[in-house]
Amino acid sequence: MGVVAATAVTPDTLPPDILFERVVENLPAPELEIANTDDLPFIQVEQIRTGDTLQAIFTRLGIDDAEALNHLTASDEGKQAIRMMRADRTVTAVVSPAGKLLSLNLPMGNTAQDLVLERGDKGLALRNSTSAEQSTMVEMRSGTITHSLFGATEAAGLPDNVATQLATLFGTWIDFRSDLRKGDRFNVVYEAIYEEGNPVRAGRILAAEFINNGERYAVVRYKGPSGREQYYSDDGRSLQQGFLRTPLEFSRVSSNFGRRLHPIKGKWREHNGTDFAAPTGTPVMASSDATVDFVGKQRGFGNLIILKHRNEITTYYAHLNGFAKGLSKGQVVSQGDVIGFVGCTGWCTGPHLHYEVRIQGRPSDPMTVALPAADSFSAKELAAFKQDTAPLRQRFALLNYEFADAR
Known part of the structure; x- marks a missing residue:
C-alpha cells in the first residue's frame, strides 16, 4: 500500500530564483442594452377554488379583458370548459402589463386536455392542447375527530374527494351519523396528481385506517386473484362485496x-x-x-x-x-x-x-340489519396479500408514531 501526501505551497516559500510580475489590464465595460420591462408580459399561475367563476379567476390573475372573457363565455368550447372547471386544477395565463390576456390555459375537468385561448395578429382564437405532463405522488394525512368527520378532514388538509372516499370506505362498519366519538382518529395514504410541480387534484386512496371508539378498522387497495383492484380489510375481506350503510355522500x-x-x-x-x-x-x-x-x-x-x-x-x-x-x-x-x-x-x-x-x-332496517360480509382469501392468497401490502400498512405505523410523538 502506498501513501500519497499533499502539502500546500505559498509564494512566500518558493525558491528565490523564480520571478513574479504583476500584469494589470484595463478592460472596457461591456455594452448593455437595458430592456424596457414596462412592456414585458407576466406569466401568472392560479389554482381553481371550490365555487370559482371565470370572472373571479380573471381577477386573481390580474386580467382586465372583457373581450377575452366574452370570447370564452360565448363560445361552445368555452362554456364546456367552464362547466368542467374542477377545484385544485391549475390555470396558467400570460398577461400584458395593461391586463390584456395574451394566452390562457384552462384545464378540461380532470383530464389531460386544456382549452387554450390565444391572442394573435387576427385576434382571439381557441384551440385544444394536451396539458403539461402530470406525475403521481403518494401523500399521507392523519386527523382527529373533534366535532365531525368532514371538519376533521378539512383541518387535516385532506382534499374533499379523498374525504368522501374515506366516508364511503368505512361506511360498511361505521355509521358516521351516530358512531363517531371525540378523539377518534384516521390515517390516509392517497395519490396526489402534480402538474409542473403544483398539486392539481387528488386520486385514489391507497390505504386508510380509522380508530372508532377504540376499535381499529383498516383497508388497503389491492389487485386480487381476479386481476381487479379492490379495497380489502386487513384480514383479506373485499369491501366491494359488503354493503354501504349510506348509498350517497354523507347526509x-x-x-x-x-x-x-x-x-x-x-x-x-x-x-x-x-x-x-x-x-x-x-x-x-x-x-x-x-x-x-x-x-x-x-x-x-x-x-x-x-x-x-x-x-x-x-x-x-x-x-x-x-x-x-x-x-x-x-x-x-x-x-x-x-x-x-x-x-x-x-x-x-x-x-x-x-x-x-x-x-x-x-x-x-338498513342501518342495523346484519348484511353479508365478503369472502376471505385462501391461505395462500392471504399470505401474498399481507406481503404485498406490508409497505402500505407500515405507513400507518409511521403516522401513529408521529401522532404519539406530538402528544
Missing part, C-alpha cells in the same frame, strides 16, 4: 325505519326504509354489487331503482330526480357506481332518498 337522516305518521297521508303507517335528506341532484350509489331489477316510475315511490344482490337481498332507491345515463334492467353494477340522483318524485315533501333493504322480500 342527514330525516326519517328512520319503523312506524311513523305519514307526512302526506296523515295516518300511522310502517316506514320500510331510511330517508336521507340531501339536495336535488346529489349522486346516489349502488350499495353493493348487483343486477338492476327495475328502473322506472312506481306509484308513491316516484322514480325508483331496484337492485338485486346475492343471498336474496334487494335494495330500493326511491323519489329520484333521475337515473344514471343508460341504466337499464339487467345491467350489472358495482358497489359505489352512481345509479341515480336525489329528487322529490312520487309521494314526498322535500328532496331526499328513500332507501330500503329487503331480505327474501321482507323489509329490514
Whole structure:
C-alpha cells in the first residue's frame, strides 16, 4: 500500500530564483442594452377554488379583458370548459402589463386536455392542447375527530374527494351519523396528481385506517386473484362485496325505519326504509354489487331503482330526480357506481332518498340489519396479500408514531 501526501505551497516559500510580475489590464465595460420591462408580459399561475367563476379567476390573475372573457363565455368550447372547471386544477395565463390576456390555459375537468385561448395578429382564437405532463405522488394525512368527520378532514388538509372516499370506505362498519366519538382518529395514504410541480387534484386512496371508539378498522387497495383492484380489510375481506350503510355522500337522516305518521297521508303507517335528506341532484350509489331489477316510475315511490344482490337481498332507491345515463334492467353494477340522483318524485315533501333493504322480500332496517360480509382469501392468497401490502400498512405505523410523538 502506498501513501500519497499533499502539502500546500505559498509564494512566500518558493525558491528565490523564480520571478513574479504583476500584469494589470484595463478592460472596457461591456455594452448593455437595458430592456424596457414596462412592456414585458407576466406569466401568472392560479389554482381553481371550490365555487370559482371565470370572472373571479380573471381577477386573481390580474386580467382586465372583457373581450377575452366574452370570447370564452360565448363560445361552445368555452362554456364546456367552464362547466368542467374542477377545484385544485391549475390555470396558467400570460398577461400584458395593461391586463390584456395574451394566452390562457384552462384545464378540461380532470383530464389531460386544456382549452387554450390565444391572442394573435387576427385576434382571439381557441384551440385544444394536451396539458403539461402530470406525475403521481403518494401523500399521507392523519386527523382527529373533534366535532365531525368532514371538519376533521378539512383541518387535516385532506382534499374533499379523498374525504368522501374515506366516508364511503368505512361506511360498511361505521355509521358516521351516530358512531363517531371525540378523539377518534384516521390515517390516509392517497395519490396526489402534480402538474409542473403544483398539486392539481387528488386520486385514489391507497390505504386508510380509522380508530372508532377504540376499535381499529383498516383497508388497503389491492389487485386480487381476479386481476381487479379492490379495497380489502386487513384480514383479506373485499369491501366491494359488503354493503354501504349510506348509498350517497354523507347526509342527514330525516326519517328512520319503523312506524311513523305519514307526512302526506296523515295516518300511522310502517316506514320500510331510511330517508336521507340531501339536495336535488346529489349522486346516489349502488350499495353493493348487483343486477338492476327495475328502473322506472312506481306509484308513491316516484322514480325508483331496484337492485338485486346475492343471498336474496334487494335494495330500493326511491323519489329520484333521475337515473344514471343508460341504466337499464339487467345491467350489472358495482358497489359505489352512481345509479341515480336525489329528487322529490312520487309521494314526498322535500328532496331526499328513500332507501330500503329487503331480505327474501321482507323489509329490514338498513342501518342495523346484519348484511353479508365478503369472502376471505385462501391461505395462500392471504399470505401474498399481507406481503404485498406490508409497505402500505407500515405507513400507518409511521403516522401513529408521529401522532404519539406530538402528544
